[in-house]
Amino acid sequence: MEKIDIKIVGIGEGGAQAVNKMIAAGVGKNKNVDFISVGKDENIMLVSAAQKNIFLNRDATTIYKNISAALRDAKIIFIVAGIGGSAATQAIPRIVSLAKNLNAVTVAFVDKPFVLESAERKKNAEYCLSSLRDVDTKFILPAEKFFLFRLNQSQVSLSELFDVADEIFCQGVKIFLDMIAKSDSHYKWGKAAFGYGYGATALEAIENAVKFPLLEQDEIKHAKKIFIRLTGGNDTPAKNFIKKMIQPDAKLFWRVDNSHGEKILASIIFNHKGA
Ligand SMILES: Nc1nc2c(ncn2[C@@H]2O[C@H](COP(=O)(O)OP(=O)(O)OP(=O)(O)O)[C@@H](O)[C@H]2O)c(=O)[nH]1
Numbered sequence: 001m002e003k004i005d006i007k008i009v010g011i012g013e014g015g016a017q018a019v020n021k022m023i024a025a026g027v028g029k030n031k032n033v034d035f036i037s038v039g040k041d042e043n044i045m046l047v048s049a050a051q052k053n054i055f056l057n058r059d060a061t062t063i064y065k066n067i068s069a070a071l072r073d074a075k076i077i078f079i080v081a082g083i084g085g086s087a088a089t090q091a092i093p094r095i096v097s098l099a100k101n102l103n104a105v106t107v108a109f110v111d112k113p114f115v116l117e118s119a120e121r122k123k124n125a126e127y128c129l130s131s132l133r134d135v136d137t138k139f140i141l142p143a144e145k146f147f148l149f150r151l152n153q154s155q156v157s158l159s160e161l162f163d164v165a166d167e168i169f170c171q172g173v174k175i176f177l178d179m180i181a182k183s184d185s186h187y188k189w190g191k192a193a194f195g196y197g198y199g200a201t202a203l204e205a206i207e208n209a210v211k212f213p214l215l216e217q218d219e220i221k222h223a224k225k226i227f228i229r230l231t232g233g234n235d236t237p238a239k240n241f242i243k244k245m246i247q248p249d250a251k252l253f254w255r256v257d258n259s260h261g262e263k264i265l266a267s268i269i270f271n272h273k274g275a
């Protein structure tokens, strides 16, 4: 497949942190990926490792011009943000409309604010969700779920939870990039979910992937379209396991990319009930 232009846009402080984590983890290496951070103040410059930083404290015309210059030639645009924030509220509608003009595919990874965050953040999140309506693929993660990754700790700080969030965004974007690397038919999933797991066998890896804490139990049963990627192993027992879980008429895309890791990684993406 030709190398298509991909832009990964982190919005707000949370988005910038998630983008930093992706850059540090080498996400998008050997692909045509540009990282862009968009925020309302110089703080994003201080933390940002992105190639481009766009400030939202300029006049509307300049902001629009800067964002459209940064997105030029994009074929796929990832939006990564905590949607309770002021930056997301300001930037997401602009980016979505620019993406539409560019005919680019849009993929959103966003976290909804914690229930305990302010009413204003909840209002922002609702507004952002409505502006994500026409985005091709969206992963909407309720922040509360991040607690599930730190069950063994009695006291978890907010910043630890946001570290978890950044790591999960990083993995999610990586899974999506790995998926589309070999096929251009998997861009559009509507409302979607992802998970991953490791194991000594393909079956064990898959069992762990479907138990990924962001996923509701048995959620996959309602999926109409499922993508699974394994990094090795004899996949017949794994496939049988999944086939028993999903609807008989669900579309299953199955890929094994043998790699030499010690453990097998199973990644999974599926569309949501009601998508
Ligand atoms: N993934 C991630 N999410 C975060 C982080 N910090 C905050 N959030 C979430 O993202 C939402 C927006 O916060 P920020 O990213 O700080 O928003 P902002 O637009 O930069 O600025 P404010 O609205 O002034 O906070 C919050 O409601 C949190 O739920 C972070 O480091 N990582």
Ligand SMILES: [Mg+2]
Residues within 6 Å of the ligand: 013, 085
């Ligand atoms: Mg903030």
